[in-house]
Amino acid sequence: MDFTFSREHEMLRNMTREFAQKELAPKALALDEKGEFIRDLVKQTAKLGLVGIITSRQYGGTGMGHLARAITIEEFSRVYPSLGFFFQTGQIGIYLLENFGSEDMKKKYLPKLCSGDITAATALTESGGGSDPASMTTTAELVGDEYVLNGRKILITLAPVCDLAIIVAKTGDKFSAFLIERGTSGFTTPRKENFPGLRGTPVGDIVLTNCRVPRSNLIGGEGRGLAVALSGISAIGRVGVAAVGLGVAEGCYDAALKFTKERKLYGRPIAELQAIQHTLVDINLEIEAARWLCYLTAWLLDQGKSPRDIGTEIARAKLYSCDIASKIALKTIQIMGGYGAITEYEVVRRLNDSIELLATAGSQETMKNTIGRSLIA
Numbered sequence: 001m002d003f004t005f006s007r008e009h010e011m012l013r014n015m016t017r018e019f020a021q022k023e024l025a026p027k028a029l030a031l032d033e034k035g036e037f038i039r040d041l042v043k044q045t046a047k048l049g050l051v052g053i054i055t056s057r058q059y060g061g062t063g064m065g066h067l068a069r070a071i072t073i074e075e076f077s078r079v080y081p082s083l084g085f086f087f088q089t090g091q092i093g094i095y096l097l098e099n100f101g102s103e104d105m106k107k108k109y110l111p112k113l114c115s116g117d118i119t120a121a122t123a124l125t126e127s128g129g130g131s132d133p134a135s136m137t138t139t140a141e142l143v144g145d146e147y148v149l150n151g152r153k154i155l156i157t158l159a160p161v162c163d164l165a166i167i168v169a170k171t172g173d174k175f176s177a178f179l180i181e182r183g184t185s186g187f188t189t190p191r192k193e194n195f196p197g198l199r200g201t202p203v204g205d206i207v208l209t210n211c212r213v214p215r216s217n218l219i220g221g222e223g224r225g226l227a228v229a230l231s232g233i234s235a236i237g238r239v240g241v242a243a244v245g246l247g248v249a250e251g252c253y254d255a256a257l258k259f260t261k262e263r264k265l266y267g268r269p270i271a272e273l274q275a276i277q278h279t280l281v282d283i284n285l286e287i288e289a290a291r292w293l294c295y296l297t298a299w300l301l302d303q304g305k306s307p308r309d310i311g312t313e314i315a316r317a318k319l320y321s322c323d324i325a326s327k328i329a330l331k332t333i334q335i336m337g338g339y340g341a342i343t344e345y346e347v348v349r350r351l352n353d354s355i356e357l358l359a360t361a362g363s364q365e366t367m368k369n370t371i372g373r374s375l376i377a
């Protein structure tokens with residue numbers, strides 16, 4: 001089948017764009033300053049069927065698919081990237097539960113996740129290095145019919161506020177994924193990072209101290225945890241962050257166009273200066289390239305390709321979008337002269353948002369490694 005946007009995709013774009021202008025644009029600065037989890041916005045977008053956009057209807061979702069998801073994240077991130085980032089990470093857990101969870105888990109949690117009543121974090125990274133997940137030291141030991149987990153996860157999106165977490169831990173010399181509810185004895189989230197960007201979607205630590213969960217909380221079977229988590233991080237995390245980066249870049253471009261048309265020097269708008277136009281052209285080209293790399297991966301997932309089949313395409317989209325997001329934010333700040341650095345003008349906030357995207361869902365260098373391996377295979 002050829003790539004095409006359906007009528008539903010076009011309607012979704014109009015709806016999310018309108019939502020972003022009406023509901024996000026007027027609040028973005030205040031929300032960034034407040035730096036609290038945007039629970040109300042999550043619920044509002046859940047009512048529109050967007051939190052469950054990749055989840056089947058039988059579990060409370062709308063099943064619109066990955067391309068629809070990318071469009072939604074792009075449009076929200078264009079105006080308020082924290083909301084796009086919520087979708088980026090919050091939907092990893094939703095995807096993992098639907099694809100690898102037991103029927104009981106799906107029935108119990110997916111409808112509540114899709115309605116925004118609860119949220120799920122996905123925790124792989126530890127202080128030993130996110131790029132080397134096999135070095136993790138969190139353990140899950142089978143004692144009777146329960147697993148006992150001990151360890152500390154760091155840099156986990158939604159950790160401070162999540163109701164559920166999918167935790168990857170060592171079971172012997174393999175890795176397994178577990179579903180843990182907040183409130184389980186030994187599960188704590190003692191630390192919230194003070195990042196300069198994406199301030200509506202908090203990031204922090206999850207600590208497990210003799211945290212006991214029943215065997216039935218395994219996701220995807222014992223020993224399959226790393227593969228399970230990485231498939232979600234790739235299909236949902238990387239494609240999602242590519243869409244966030246794209247939206248951030250577009251938001252900066254929108255601001256640059258507006259500013260250069262309004263700002264007059266030498267008696268005319270600076271948009272008429274060719275040097276300024278050349279920068280706008282560079283930005284425009286980079287955005288077009290990022291857009292199609294991102295849409296392609298989402299569309300391939302909708303065609304039934306597995307994250308493993310299209311790991312290279314996904315790595316390309318993540319690498320490129322996140323690379324241009326921060327570069328375009330800087331270029332835009334420069335085009336706007338002294339005004340560019342003023343917080344109210346938003347591009348400097350976009351720069352803060354964009355730097356967090358670089359390591360999220362796998363660093364830029366590890367994306368290059370994935371692409372590099374495919375080139376010489």
Ligand SMILES: Cc1cc2nc3c(=O)[nH]c(=O)nc-3n(C[C@H](O)[C@H](O)[C@H](O)COP(=O)(O)OP(=O)(O)OC[C@H]3O[C@@H](n4cnc5c(N)ncnc54)[C@H](O)[C@@H]3O)c2cc1C
Pocket residue numbers: 089121122123124125126127128129130131132154155156157158203356357359360361362363364365366369
């Ligand atoms: C905002 C934010 C949200 C996050 N949310 C989550 C989450 O929800 N869940 C989760 O599990 N994790 C999350 N992370 C963690 C993220 O996955 C890691 O930051 C990422 O995998 C990189 O790991 P690290 O930070 O430990 O860097 P390291 O792995 O220590 O890497 C340090 C440097 O070495 C480079 N490097 C490493 N290996 C290679 C190599 N083979 N070749 C070349 N260079 C290499 C890296 O690219 C990087 O530049 C989040 C991170 C951020 C910033």
